[in-house]
Amino acid sequence: MNQPSLNFVEQLVIAEVREQLRNLPSSFRQYLSEIKIDRVMNNAIQILPRSFKTLGEKDHDDHTRRLRIKIAVERAITDILHELKLYYVAQTEVEDEENIPTEPYSERWDSSYFNG
Secondary structure (H helix, E strand, O other): OOOOOOOHHHHHHHHHHHHHHHOHHHHOOOOOHHHHHHHHHHHHHHHOOHHHHOOOOOOOOHHHHHHHHHHHHHHHHHHOHHHHHHHHHHHOOOOOHHHOOOOOOOHHHOOHHHHO
């Protein structure tokens, strides 16, 4: 399946998400694992200036624009899931060191989280 090419807004969202994920250990340590991704997505979209959010209005309705931004955010996150996995493992309380998850995309960080 061919993915649509990214427009300027989506490229900005992806850049913002990647920046947030690079800073994840320091800025998201206080949140539960299951809400980290949602916060990254919401913060990325909120940070965009209003003018960028409305750039695509003449080409797409509101629902389509939101969906394309959501897809762009998910693509950015999926591109660096291995970094999220390392962070997830580091932030998980483990009683027995031999039971630390080592499989890629363990727990809820697998691709089905975004496609399911």
